[in-house]
Amino acid sequence: LEALKKEKNSDYYFASKFALYSGLRNGELFGLTWEDIDFDKKTIRINKQFNKSINKITTTKTRKSTREIPLFKNLEEITKEIITERGSVAKKELLFKNMNGATYGVMIERIALKNGLKSITPHMFRHTFASNCLVKGINPKTIQKWLGHSELDMTMNVYVDVLNELEASDINKYND
Numbered sequence: 001l002e003a004l005k006k007e008k009n010s011d012y013y014f015a016s017k018f019a020l021y022s023g024l025r026n027g028e029l030f031g032l033t034w035e036d037i038d039f040d041k042k043t044i045r046i047n048k049q050f051n052k053s054i055n056k057i058t059t060t061k062t063r064k065s066t067r068e069i070p071l072f073k074n075l076e077e078i079t080k081e082i083i084t085e086r087g088s089v090a091k092k093e094l095l096f097k098n099m100n101g102a103t104y105g106v107m108i109e110r111i112a113l114k115n116g117l118k119s120i121t122p123h124m125f126r127h128t129f130a131s132n133c134l135v136k137g138i139n140p141k142t143i144q145k146w147l148g149h150s151e152l153d154m155t156m157n158v159y160v161d162v163l164n165e166l167e168a169s170d171i172n173k174y175n176d
Contacts, residue, residue, distance in 0.1 A: 003115035004108075012107055014082050015096045019122060021074045023129035023147050025049065026122050028065070030101035031057050035091040037079060042071040046148065052102040065148040130155065134166060 001020070004013040019029050027049030036045045047066050051058040060066045071079075083089055105122050112120040126147070133143045144155040 003111055003117060007111055010085060011096055011098045014078055015099060016108065016125060018075060018078050019125035020128060021072060022069060023126050025126060026101060026104060027051060030096055032095040034089045034093055034095065037071060043068045044071050050101040055102065062150055064150040067145065067148050069146050
């Protein structure tokens with residue numbers, strides 16, 4: 001995030017930070033409009049995605065992908081930063097309108113390498129979100145819902161390394 005912040009295009013920073021704190025798929029991230037964010041109910045509606053293969057907004061990946069997730073405090077702060085930077089936003093406007101969702105991954109990797117970091121893909125933000133949820137003790141079924149996975153196995157199998165670390169911690173808790 002610090003490397004992204006140094007870049008002239010703050011949209012990459014905002015999009016990456018939003019992905020990191022929401023766990024959204026790239027397509028879902030680039031399909032978000034301001035009308036999807038309900039500041040009163042503190043929710044975000046995921047009901048469409050940017051499909052880079054056809055360069056259009058389409059329906060979500062699966063039925064379970066269409067969902068509502070919490071507008072966490074840090075996501076609310078990011079949206080307010082975007083509004084402050086732009087001055088105003090329209091309901092139908094994309095949150096990340098100044099970016100090309102098809103080239104986002106290439107740019108993230110380029111910025112990471114330019115700043116001496118290992119290769120980073122945008123999907124790593126989704127994995128980090130899920131791993132952080134597990135570490136915080138959030139119920140796996142809740143994480144499954146937030147990620148839009150249709151099967152709990154998908155959620156748990158992808159993040160098995162974190163589960164092994166948590167098990168070691170749980171063993172120590174039990175021994176104590």
